[in-house]
Amino acid sequence: MSFIIQKIKELGLELPPAPKPVGAYIPAIRTGNLIFTSGILPVIDGKVIYTKEIGGFLNSVSRGYDAAKLCALNALSVINDIAGLDNIERIIKVTGFVNSAPSFNDQPKVINGASELLVSIFGENGKHVRSAVGVNELPLLASVELELIVQVK
Amino acid sequence: MSFIIQKIKELGLELPPAPKPVGAYIPAIRTGNLIFTSGILPVIDGKVIYTKEIGGFLNSVSRGYDAAKLCALNALSVINDIAGLDNIERIIKVTGFVNSAPSFNDQPKVINGASELLVSIFGENGKHVRSAVGVNELPLLASVELELIVQVK
Amino acid sequence: MSFIIQKIKELGLELPPAPKPVGAYIPAIRTGNLIFTSGILPVIDGKVIYTKEIGGFLNSVSRGYDAAKLCALNALSVINDIAGLDNIERIIKVTGFVNSAPSFNDQPKVINGASELLVSIFGENGKHVRSAVGVNELPLLASVELELIVQVK
Numbered sequence: 189m190s191f192i193i194q195k196i197k198e199l200g201l202e203l204p205p206a207p208k209p210v211g212a213y214i215p216a217i218r219t220g221n222l223i224f225t226s227g228i229l230p231v232i233d234g235k236v237i238y239t240k241e242i243g244g245f246l247n248s249v250s251r252g253y254d255a256a257k258l259c260a261l262n263a264l265s266v267i268n269d270i271a272g273l274d275n276i277e278r279i280i281k282v283t284g285f286v287n288s289a290p291s292f293n294d295q296p297k298v299i300n301g302a303s304e305l306l307v308s309i310f311g312e313n314g315k316h317v318r319s320a321v322g323v324n325e326l327p328l329l330a331s332v333e334l335e336l337i338v339q340v341k
Numbered sequence: 342m343s344f345i346i347q348k349i350k351e352l353g354l355e356l357p358p359a360p361k362p363v364g365a366y367i368p369a370i371r372t373g374n375l376i377f378t379s380g381i382l383p384v385i386d387g388k389v390i391y392t393k394e395i396g397g398f399l400n401s402v403s404r405g406y407d408a409a410k411l412c413a414l415n416a417l418s419v420i421n422d423i424a425g426l427d428n429i430e431r432i433i434k435v436t437g438f439v440n441s442a443p444s445f446n447d448q449p450k451v452i453n454g455a456s457e458l459l460v461s462i463f464g465e466n467g468k469h470v471r472s473a474v475g476v477n478e479l480p481l482l483a484s485v486e487l488e489l490i491v492q493v494k
Numbered sequence: 495m496s497f498i499i500q501k502i503k504e505l506g507l508e509l510p511p512a513p514k515p516v517g518a519y520i521p522a523i524r525t526g527n528l529i530f531t532s533g534i535l536p537v538i539d540g541k542v543i544y545t546k547e548i549g550g551f552l553n554s555v556s557r558g559y560d561a562a563k564l565c566a567l568n569a570l571s572v573i574n575d576i577a578g579l580d581n582i583e584r585i586i587k588v589t590g591f592v593n594s595a596p597s598f599n600d601q602p603k604v605i606n607g608a609s610e611l612l613v614s615i616f617g618e619n620g621k622h623v624r625s626a627v628g629v630n631e632l633p634l635l636a637s638v639e640l641e642l643i644v645q646v647k
């Protein structure tokens with residue numbers, strides 16, 4: 189069994205099925221030894237689970253954190269489909285867009301949901317660069333959209 | 342004649358002259374076998390043709406779609422200038438920022454204007470990863486700003 | 495002494511200490527001959543110096559320009575820490591997110607603060623592709639967030 193999928197289980201989590209694209213694109217692509225994912229939403233079974241802006245009345249930071257964590261799991265799933273998670277050498281970059289209520293400035297605490305998960309799973313090789321950015325609207329009303337760049341063997 | 346420019350003509354379209362930068366940067370750059378473009382606006386002859394937010398009273402999704410398509414043509418034009426379109430091996434990534442009215446969540450349908458064009462032109466090699474993101478403002482009041490990463494021979 | 499740090503001094507500037515990450519990530523990473531930075535804020539000594547939206551009552555374009563310039567210096571500092579500035583072969587890409595007041599569309603003039611600095615320092619090798627994007631909120635209320643991709647020897 190995959191070492192990384194085992195590790196995900198040990199964290200009490202499960203690799204979800206890779207979400208299907210919501211437009212005319214593919215979920216992940218390899219060029220050289222890098223894999224780029226598409227912008228990944230907090231989806232389960234085709235349904236966006238975390239919706240609407242973070243930091244307003246509806247969604248606390250902790251809900252945003254969970255959304256980012258789900259995005260990261262989904263992103264790993266699309267990478268698994270094209271390359272196998274055990275072939276990931278290092279996580280290079282996370283870009284996280286946070287649907288942000290006016291005056292909400294804790295985007296880093298939200299995207300930590302993805303970053304901390306990646307370090308939990310990949311250890312030293314999970315340490316990555318990151319941008320966390322607030323935006324006013326995201327596709328399908330999602331709370332978070334997340335991209336990964338990883339280096340593979 | 343360029344095979345790709347021929348293909349663009351067969352689609353009833355024309356490769357526009359590459360838009361000039363609107364600041365202290367260059368339109369496209371090659372590193373290794375990747376070309377990155379700058380953020381490209383829906384410009385013709387130096388004038389932004391599609392302005393203001395999508396999804397409000399002014400601009401329907403279909404107008405956003407056309408804006409994204411024009412951005413993609415302009416992006417191909419800047420790539421043509423530095424490498425020649427026939428040297429594109431694969432489209433790797435599209436990043437599309439959509440000037441979005443409050444509560445507008447159909448960014449994917451807008452950026453399909455770019456994605457579907459790229460697949461029409463490049464076929465299997467046009468399939469790419471993509472992020473579609475809503476933002477509150479874009480340079481020069483543009484409705485869409487689009488980046489491309491392509492792999493060249 | 496570093497040729498580039500000397501050049502920065504000749505411009506009357508100083509390389510600041512590299513800002514510490516504000517979340518579970520690292521400031522810069524090398525993959526192949528590219529270095530990606532995280533999203534860098536206009537910070538001095540751990541404090542965000544330029545805050546709130548650009549283009550409203552509080553912050554003029556010229557203040558945004560200064561914020562972008564500080565972000566670029568900070569980004570060079572994090573690159574210096576992992577690779578040494580004299581090992582930069584070329585600046586590849588700048589991505590600048592501008593905390594934008596409603597109806598503010600001069601993001602390019604803001605991000606010129608970073609772009610013009612990079613060309614002043616690196617000359618021909620400082621010419622890069624760029625995206626300037628308006629957003630409604632940024633981490634820690636920052637006015638600008640900036641990413642760099644550079645190619646190293």
